[in-house]
Amino acid sequence: MSLALRGIEARLGDFVLRADLQVPPGARVAVMGPSGSGKTTLLSLVAGFVKPVRGQVLWDGRDLGPLPPGARPVSILFQDQxxxxxxxxxxxxxxxxxxxxxxxxxxxxxxxxxxxxxxxxxxxxxxxxxxxxxxxxxxxxxxxxxxxRPILLLDEAFAALGPALKDQMLGLLRQIAADSGATVLMVTHDPEDARRFADLGIVVAGGVASHPAPIADLFANPPPALADWLGEGPGGAPQGRPAAASPLSGRPEHG
Incomplete structure (x- = not known):
């Protein structure tokens, strides 16, 4: 079963996020990009906390749009657990x-x-x-x-942990994902977390979520938005919209 966002356009105030992508079954995906670029909004679309103004969120070809968050095949893990x-x-x-x-x-x-x-x-x-x-x-x-649940969403779930403990938790999460076959989307601000955990990456920047690409390829030859996020682009400073309230948690969005 695959997760797809088809022709999605979501609006939060004056912010617009667009996505047209498909995630392979059982993939471990790091969602990366500048602060405030819409990474949490992307997870919120899948979870059902944000309704798109157009487009569909599909699971195994089924439109999840009519389903409330609690009825979707989704589990969510937050930073505060x-x-x-x-x-x-x-x-x-x-x-x-x-x-x-x-x-x-x-x-x-x-x-x-x-x-x-x-x-x-x-x-x-x-x-x-x-x-x-x-x-x-x-x-x-x-x-x-x-x-x-076959879809697992993590919004900076391990950001507050020290390096050794975070590595331990990521290893445990990898094992759980492998055993269950779950599709995992993990928002992270840490490139090393992405490298350790994910096999694919989605870059969210400029109001657009990219197609998933192999994580090794993304880091070997980063697109401009990812290079900026990594501090490798012109000026070395990430660009993004001001932080807004996260639909997932009610806290300021760090995505």
């Missing part, structure tokens, strides 16, 4: 199955299996405050794993 502090790790993961947390024995067993799969077996009773940043990230990944 979206964990509820008053709930245990197991309960936070269980939300991926039942928002009312009325879990059957089979559900509870699935939650524990998901926690074990991310290295947190036996820690389901701990609340987020009793977990390290990396462990909180693993809880969020376990919830994504349990939901078993």
């Amino acid at each position: 979206n964990l509820f502090p008053h709930l245990s790790a197991a309960q936070n993961v269980g939300l991926g199955l039942r928002p009312d947390l009325r879990l059957s024995r089979a559900d509870a067993a699935a939650v524990e299996a998901a926690l074990e799969s991310v290295g947190l077996g036996g820690m389901g009773g701990r609340k987020p405050a009793a977990l390290s940043g990396g462990q909180q990230g693993r809880v969020a990944l376990a919830r994504v794993l349990l939901r078993q």
Whole structure:
């Protein structure tokens, strides 16, 4: 199953984003570009938080336009992990199955299996405050794993982590993506994250999202917008629109 954005035009105030692209099934895609260029908006289109004024978001040829965000085949991971502090790790993961947390024995067993799969077996009773940043990230990944949605969107999910822990989380995410066959779109401001995780890259700049291209080719011969973002273009300074509110999180968009 492939993800496609066909003839998309989205408008947020005076900002316009256009996209006409297709992502191969099971691809790991880094979404890159200057701050404020519309990377988060691109994810919001797929998730259903932003409605295009024209065009379609397609999954396996099916138009996702009529579907609300909760009914789309999508899971989202944010930088703050979206964990509820008053709930245990197991309960936070269980939300991926039942928002009312009325879990059957089979559900509870699935939650524990998901926690074990991310290295947190036996820690389901701990609340987020009793977990390290990396462990909180693993809880969020376990919830994504349990939901078993075929599209995974990450909006700077590991940006606040140190290099070693970030590398560990990216490795775990790669393994989860490989095991599940999920299609992953990851917004990142870190070229090294893109190199470590992705096999394809989408460049968002000048109000346009590019077709996915091999990540190695993009870095070996970057287009002007990517070269500017990398500090290799004229002046070495990225260009983009002022930061706007992110439709995904309500925070200022860093994409």
